[in-house]
Amino acid sequence: MTRRISRKLRIGKVPVGGDAPIVVQSMTKTDTRDVPSTINQIKELEDCGCEIVRVAVPDKEAAESLATIKKRVSLPVVADIHFDYLLALAALKAGVDGLRLNPGNIGDKDQIARVVAAAKEREVPIRIGVNAGSLPPNFQPKAPLVRRMVNMALEQIKLMESLDFDLIKVSLKAFDVPTTIRTYQMIADKIPYPLHLGVTEAGLPRTGAVRSAIGIGVLLYQGIGDTIRVSLSAHPCEEVFVAYEILKSLGLRQRGSTLVSCPSCGRAEVDIIALAEAVSKRLEKLGKPVKVAVMGCVVNGPGEAKDADVGIACGKGKGAIFRKGKVVGTANDDSLLEALVAEIERF
Ligand code: SF4
Numbered sequence: 001m002t003r004r005i006s007r008k009l010r011i012g013k014v015p016v017g018g019d020a021p022i023v024v025q026s027m028t029k030t031d032t033r034d035v036p037s038t039i040n041q042i043k044e045l046e047d048c049g050c051e052i053v054r055v056a057v058p059d060k061e062a063a064e065s066l067a068t069i070k071k072r073v074s075l076p077v078v079a080d081i082h083f084d085y086l087l088a089l090a091a092l093k094a095g096v097d098g099l100r101l102n103p104g105n106i107g108d109k110d111q112i113a114r115v116v117a118a119a120k121e122r123e124v125p126i127r128i129g130v131n132a133g134s135l136p137p138n139f140q141p142k143a144p145l146v147r148r149m150v151n152m153a154l155e156q157i158k159l160m161e162s163l164d165f166d167l168i169k170v171s172l173k174a175f176d177v178p179t180t181i182r183t184y185q186m187i188a189d190k191i192p193y194p195l196h197l198g199v200t201e202a203g204l205p206r207t208g209a210v211r212s213a214i215g216i217g218v219l220l221y222q223g224i225g226d227t228i229r230v231s232l233s234a235h236p237c238e239e240v241f242v243a244y245e246i247l248k249s250l251g252l253r254q255r256g257s258t259l260v261s262c263p264s265c266g267r268a269e270v271d272i273i274a275l276a277e278a279v280s281k282r283l284e285k286l287g288k289p290v291k292v293a294v295m296g297c298v299v300n301g302p303g304e305a306k307d308a309d310v311g312i313a314c315g316k317g318k319g320a321i322f323r324k325g326k327v328v329g330t331a332n333d334d335s336l337l338e339a340l341v342a343e344i345e346r347f
Contacts, residue, residue, distance in 0.1 A: 001250075003223040006194040009125045009167050011052050012076025012097035016125075016169065016227050017194030022220065022252050023227040024243040025052035025196075026236040027080070032062035035069060041236065042073045048237040049244060049255055052227070054078040054100060063090035070095045078127070085111035092118045098169075100127040103156040104134040112156075116163045125167035127196055128156045130183075132174035146182045149174070150190075157191060168193045169227070173200035177215040184219050194226035201231060208232040209242045217246050257283040260308055261294040268296035270314045275336060282341050290347055293322075294340070310347050312340045323347065 008018030016023050026045055030037040032055045042053050057063050057079045070077055078098035079091035083105050091099060092115075099119060106112060119126050130153045132145060140148050149172045160168055170193050172183040180199050188195065199215035202208035212230040219225050228246070230239040247253035261276035262268075276294045283292060293311030295301030301313030306325040313320050319336045321329045321343050331339030 001221055001223050004188055004195075004225075005192075006226055007166070007192045009169065009194060011078060011125060014051050014076050016052075020226070022225060022247055023051045024049060024240055024247070024253075025054065025078075025227055025229045026050045026239045026243075027054040027056070027229065027231075029236060032056055032058070032069075033065055035065050038065070038069055039072045042069070042075055042077075045236055045240065046073070046075050048240045050075065050236070050240045052076045052078060052098070054080050054098075054229075056080045057087050057091055058082075060087065060090060063087045063094060066091055066094035066096055081106070085115050088115040089118055092122055092124060096124065098125050098127065100129045102129050102131060102134060103152060104131065104136055104139075107136065109159060112159060113163055116160055116165045119167065120163075120165050123167065125169055126160070126165070127169040127171060128153055128160075129171045129173070129196075130156075131200060132176070132179060133200070145174070146179055146186060149179075149183045150186045153187060154190065157193070166193075169196050170194075171196040171198060173198050175199070175201050177211055180215045181218050184224055185222070188224045195224060196227045196229065197225040198229045198231055203233060205232050205234045205238050205242075208234075209245075212242060213246050213249075216243075217250065220246070220250055220252060254289055256287055256289065258291045259283060259294065260291065260304060260311075262296045262300065262304070264296050267299055268314070269316050270296065270319070270333065270336065272296035272314065275314075278337050279340060282337070283344070286341075286344065288344065288347075290344060292340070292344060310340065310344050312336060 006017040028041045030041050053075045076097035079096045080100045081088045082102050130149050153170050174180045197216045199212050202211045216228050228243050230242045232239050244255045259280050264272040279294050291308045293304050293308035295304050295313045298315050311322040317333050319331050320327050
């Protein structure tokens with residue numbers, strides 16, 4: 001795939017856009033005013049691979065908490081601002097690395113100009129985050145939704161450019177997947193700025209992961225997108241996990257292991273679902289960048305297992321352990337898991 005060329009910027013120490021890897025971000029779900037809980041969650045996010053964290057700034061106390069939070073975490077922090085430009089100014093003063101503004105609800109141009117001036121002085125990028133659900137109702141009411149979202153973003157970009165500001169990132173999120181895809185496609189060749197991808201309010205982990213994988217995945221496959229956030233009604237590390245799975249599926253990033261397991265069928269000689277689940281848990285703990293295959297019988301098993309770094313192809317009462325296509329041992333029915341894990345550890 002050919003990637004859309006965007007202008008590189010930095011959120012703290014993390015480059016976004018240009019030739020930088022697609023960046024994974026998430027958002028804390030704690031009350032930002034509860035500083036210890038927010039710091040803990042940011043540290044959890046760092047441990048699970050998140051690269052940029054966004055925090056909600058609903059009021060002045062939350063904005064002021066950012067100064068302490070910033071001092072105690074190493075992930076770049078983006079302040080999420082709605083309605084009140086004074087909160088954006090307070091967040092900048094607290095030292096955040098990025099701002100997300102919703103142009104739909106900070107309408108006043110002079111107020112936006114004050115925020116832009118303060119961000120420019122500190123070289124802090126601003127994401128123009130357009131959401132389908134919060135477009136001002138009087139903004140081009142007769143135009144189709146996709147065009148309204150794109151035009152709203154373009155209008156805000158023009159305003160920021162007129163203020164001589166170009167540290168811009170853009171997102172155009174909708175709940176509806178085709179709308180999300182079309183808005184990003186429409187804006188992609190109109191602006192040079194990095195794009196932050198996401199399907200908003202995607203839902204609980206199972207359905208949300210599918211919706212996000214389709215919305216974000218289609219765009220990434222077309223070379224569109226520089227940073228992604230998967231929105232799930234779940235712990236934010238679930239979002240990070242799904243984000244990496246999307247990137248791994250497209251060969252764009254590598255993190256942790258990849259498990260290839262057959263779906264099982266009437267030919268399976270062992271309980272392949274239980275074995276695959278047990279292997280997956282062990283791989284999570286090992287955190288090794290290794291491709292592992294767990295196959296249920298001799299029909300496809302050896303072929304697929306050969307393709308992996310380490311694999312097992314189960315047969316009647318025993319399994320063959322493969323390493324890079326070569327059989328390196330066999331294990332009995334009762335020691336399949338341990339034999340496979342031992343080989344993974346040796347790899
Ligand atoms: S590898 Fe064997 S058990 Fe697994 S799905 Fe294929 S045929 Fe069925």
